[in-house]
Amino acid sequence: MSLASIIRSERALLVPTYDRHKILLEEGSGVYLRDGRGKKYLDFLSGIGVNALGYRHPAIQRTLKAQAGRLIHVSNLFFHPYQAELARRLTQISGLERAFFCNSGTEAWEGALKFARAYARAQNHNGGKPKWRILALDNSFHGRTFGSLATTGQAKYRHPFAPLMPGVMFVAFNDVADLEKKFDGSVCAICLETVQGEGGIRPVSAEFLQLARNLTKKARALLILDEIQCGLGRTGRHFAYQHYGIQPDIVTVAKPLAAGLPLGAILAKDRVANTIHPGMHGSTFGGGPLACAVAIEFLRVLDELLGQVRKSGDYFRSQLNWLKTKHGCIREVRGLGLMLGMELDSAENAKAVVAEMLQRGMVINRTNENTLRFLPPYIIQERHIDQVVHGLDEVLSSSLPPVGQPPRASRSTRKES
Ligand SMILES: Cc1ncc(COP(=O)(O)O)c(C=O)c1O
Numbered sequence: 001m002s003l004a005s006i007i008r009s010e011r012a013l014l015v016p017t018y019d020r021h022k023i024l025l026e027e028g029s030g031v032y033l034r035d036g037r038g039k040k041y042l043d044f045l046s047g048i049g050v051n052a053l054g055y056r057h058p059a060i061q062r063t064l065k066a067q068a069g070r071l072i073h074v075s076n077l078f079f080h081p082y083q084a085e086l087a088r089r090l091t092q093i094s095g096l097e098r099a100f101f102c103n104s105g106t107e108a109w110e111g112a113l114k115f116a117r118a119y120a121r122a123q124n125h126n127g128g129k130p131k132w133r134i135l136a137l138d139n140s141f142h143g144r145t146f147g148s149l150a151t152t153g154q155a156k157y158r159h160p161f162a163p164l165m166p167g168v169m170f171v172a173f174n175d176v177a178d179l180e181k182k183f184d185g186s187v188c189a190i191c192l193e194t195v196q197g198e199g200g201i202r203p204v205s206a207e208f209l210q211l212a213r214n215l216t217k218k219a220r221a222l223l224i225l226d227e228i229q230c231g232l233g234r235t236g237r238h239f240a241y242q243h244y245g246i247q248p249d250i251v252t253v254a255k256p257l258a259a260g261l262p263l264g265a266i267l268a269k270d271r272v273a274n275t276i277h278p279g280m281h282g283s284t285f286g287g288g289p290l291a292c293a294v295a296i297e298f299l300r301v302l303d304e305l306l307g308q309v310r311k312s313g314d315y316f317r318s319q320l321n322w323l324k325t326k327h328g329c330i331r332e333v334r335g336l337g338l339m340l341g342m343e344l345d346s347a348e349n350a351k352a353v354v355a356e357m358l359q360r361g362m363v364i365n366r367t368n369e370n371t372l373r374f375l376p377p378y379i380i381q382e383r384h385i386d387q388v389v390h391g392l393d394e395v396l397s398s399s400l401p402p403v404g405q406p407p408r409a410s411r412s413t414r415k416e417s
Contacts, residue, residue, distance in 0.1 A: 023035050028056060029054075032055070033363065042388065043055075043376070044364045045365050045376075050255045052233060053256075053378065059297050064290070071290070073285070073289070080288075082295075086299075098269075099266065100266045100273075100286075102286040102287075105264055107143075108228065108252035112224050115272055118275045118280065119222060119272045121275075131185065131187070135189070136192065139368075140193055142226055143228075149161060149164055151191055154198070154199070174207075180215075187216075187221050189224050190221065190223055193230065194209070194225050194226075198367055200334070206244055209244050209246055213246045225241055227239050227241070229375075232255070233309055233337075234336075234337060235336035236310035236337035249269050250268045258291040258298060259298045309378045312376075312378075316374070316389075319386075323396065324342075327397070330344060338380075339374075342392075347366075347369040347370045353366075354372065362388055374388075
């Protein structure tokens with residue numbers, strides 16, 4: 001089927017949730033994607049942080065084929081060999097003690113919120129007073145289901161679906177005074193992304209995270225970190241919180257965990273997990289043998305790549321900072337490891353740069369309106385970074401419209417996960 005007829009069919013048949021680039025992707029290999037006409041794209045987005053090992057990684061392909069030939073799904077009414085092994089690996093690298101498996105980021109986050117409420121109820125530390133408020137951060141993103149939306153601090157995602165889950169209050173990002181003001185004994189959890197992704201690639205400050213840890217510890221509330229985008233090696237450590245020297249009570253992960261298959265996980269301390277009993281939470285598909293077998297292999301390969309992520313991240317960041325010295329439209333370069341953002345002076349410019357880079361065969365995207373987002377596969381080499389930096393340099397030098405005018409590239413480019 002041609003791209004034109006696929007577009008026509010999708011327009012007629014799909015709920016119009018996505019505004020896609022008009023490109024038909026047919027295969028991938030290493031750090032490259034290929035479209036239906038044979039055009040190659042260097043991928044610096046990894047399916048929004050999912051394809052961390054790039055495409056057709058030999059170890060993943062081997063495991064996938066072997067396990068698909070054996071057993072794809074069994075219900076959670078029975079055992080299979082891989083959930084416990086995957087939980088062992090995840091608890092070893094996180095310092096947490098138990099795992100629950102689901103299918104996506106938002107499901108992991110929903111589960112984490114349920115665990116927080118269940119823990120508070122079971123502990124009843126507050127002498128019977130209600131302890132169910134949740135503090136989340138302005139500008140955050142935690143997913144599209146109701147609890148996740150309720151804790152997402154961006155009006156555009158929340159408003160169409162109000163009223164949402166009650167009991168959530170938002171704290172200004174990295175504002176320690178606001179956190180102190182809003183925290184009290186009625187709070188069961190402080191929830192945040194260690195590095196905000198959809199909010200424009202913004203790492204939480206060490207001071208803010210430490211305060212969140214201290215307050216929750218003292219009040220026997222929970223610190224819940226969303227590492228769905230920034231976890232599992234993306235920042236050059238297994239988890240982004242490991243850059244800060246603190247230990248959370250719950251962490252959620254998903255995106256790259258099963259190298260492209262849907263799999264999410266909630267990692268929790270024993271004392272939290274012990275308040276959940278059979279029947280309180282569950283999933284039909286979550287933690288199936290195919291996804292878990294692949295995730296074990298993903299984590300094995302990841303161990304060999306963490307050093308390379310740090311090295312590539314440092315190099316890429318230094319190159320982006322060099323671009324900043326050359327181009328007045330670049331406001332700031334932010335991020336950790338291979339989770340990098342470059343804020344431009346306008347959404348129009350960011351939109352035009354994404355479109356022009358695509359035209360030149362390089363996939364990047366735009367988040368929070370005016371921030372270019374880079375989430376390349378962990379296997380990228382310096383030469384790939386050089387190609388993207390060179391592309392950006394040319395695009396920023398030549399093709400940007402003056403602010404306030406329509407971008408030169410006419411294709412619609414608005415993309416958010
Ligand atoms: C930080 C964060 N949390 C949660 C989610 C939701 O994950 P999913 O789309 O797998 O439901 C995302 C997705 O982009 C995310 O970046």
